[in-house]
Amino acid sequence: MTRTPLIAGNWKMVLDHQQGTLLVQKLDWTLKDAKHDYSAVEVAVLPSYTSLRTVQTLIEGDKLSLKLGAQDLSAHESGAYTGEVSGAQLAKLGVRYVAVGHSERRQYHGETDELVNTKTKQALAHGLVPIVCVGEPLDVRKAAQHVEFTVGQVTQALSGLAKEQVAGLVLAYEPVWAIGTGEVATPEDAQEVCAALRAAVAEQFDAETAAATRVLYGGSVKPASIAAIMKQPDVDGALVGGASTDAADFAAIVRFRDHPA
């Protein structure tokens, strides 16, 4: 089973729509110059809600090959939920990917595994591809409980889904201690957990499903660290935060095949 690598840039709450436009234009030029084959390595950007429309217009108008993603969605279908954005609204805007259960949502907004499961189902119901994020905090890693912890998060996030749905979604392993800290998990750390998550999907669904599901690594990914991470057999891409807000760095990450591991 071949899994197309995915490099997704999560801009978090960093760029406004004008900065986002510039970034996408620079990224597109850089990748065009490098003759990037988007069918060989897929590229997505996840702007803030306020920039989605601008980036979508740019992608559509200039026929860019970048995919559009959102950073979150509401667990509700529609109605009186002030401040929330629904899966239907995102789908209408041409959004393809949506991050669900990012550790910053879990940490600062109290998102539970149950809520992550509901949001995953909402995303799928609207034809969006959820990027389901899991990862252990430092104390769990120190206690060597990281595999059990992240497998538990994935099992609950995927509960009640059909195997066809799981085959099409994306998991992202992001150890909390490596996010925005400059601490990158070693390629072997990333492989250990990504392989365990795939095995957990095989157990919960089946081997064919697990072979199709893409598993990303995230946490201080930089141009210098990506190639070794991508060499790992169970790592199918990266969810990039800080480095995705710099066009040259993000393009270099997308072009990981150009660098020696």
Ligand SMILES: O=C[C@H](O)COP(=O)(O)O
């Ligand atoms: O969603 C992205 C992750 O939180 C990683 O962020 P970072 O690359 O800034 O560590």
